[in-house]
Amino acid sequence: MSALGDTLEQFVAACNHNLRLQEMNHDWDRLILVQPDDAAEEHWIRYHAGVAAVVAADGEPDLIVEGASGVLVSIFSGASTPTEPYMSGDLRVRGSQDDVMRLDIIALLIWGE
């Protein structure tokens, strides 16, 4: 598995380990496509009933997260926060504004301060 794939597996495990996130996302049912723009790979995450899972391609995504592999690994591993790369355009997230903000909050709550 690629470094990004490994990182997303860890990200999903961290989401599911966090009871507060499970409660916050109890009503959030979304399909997320994570797509590096410098590698021929794509990854899908489904959030359902407060639980996240890495899944196979499964229809139209609600959120598309794009950027260089290194940027995506850095954000989903918690090495950097998503806000600045998002504001600078290094991280592109397509979806509703509320969903984009929620993903941002999830990352901040998992990886902390």
Place this chain on the structure above:
Amino acid sequence: MKTVVSVSLGSSRRDHAAMLTILGEDVQLVRRGMDGSIERALDTIHALDGHVDALGLGGVDRWLTVGPRRYTVPTGERLAQAATDTPVVDGSGIKAVWEPMVVQRLVAEGIVHAGQTALMVSALDRYPMAAALDTAGLHLVCGDLMFSARIDYPIRTLAELEELGQRLVPEMVKLPFQQLYPVGADQDAVPDPRFLSHFEEADVVAGDFHFIRRYLPGRLEGKVVLTTTTTTADVDQLWSRGLSTLATTSPQLDGRTFGTNVLEAALVAASGVQAPDSRWEDTVRAAGLAPFVRRRPAREDA
């Protein structure tokens, strides 16, 4: 006579002017809405700098103080720095000193009491009010994640509010302010019925009126709303939904209550003292401020 202008990122439809006598000074209060445009706000502050006695920032905070920590909001800081001669205030001095006193008065007058549930629509921008309600023995429900991010997660303790603030605020304040707070036309939008259960659970609904208005439920019987920045139309809307008691932390002038930034600007203009000067609390106390409290008009009971 002193003149203060509140430069607000909010809707220009709420613009108005009024006179207030405070600390023996007549102060003209003017509110100018920028309809969400930061560039217009910067230009306006530049143009007014040195020509008025104090400026207020509306629709945006310069600082968020959550427990022992203070976070700078880049948009508010940029606007404040646009003036070099005239003091610029964001209402945080009023929120820190005066609003907790208002809660204490409401408790003393039996308008709110221990054991009630208080929904603070946004507590990160009004931590001292939230802390005062908590100290008074009300059960806090802080709606920051609900009303700013549409995440149905009530924050029920000050400790969790502080912890979430520590994790989220330093990053969230980097986002465009309009993603977190209704500005411009959003201030006139039709209320959103989400989060109705949290309003129903509450005896007291407190905090920023734009958040309250944006999610205002159809019925408010038996409830107290503690807020500021209301117009005559806003108040009519609250009575028509059966509200029992309206309390605002700023005085009512010509049917409107001003934002905390306007009140703070008026105090700074009249006294020359600005928070965090050690004389600020005494200045607020000396001003003889009083909250505006009104029970439901009798005609609404008919």
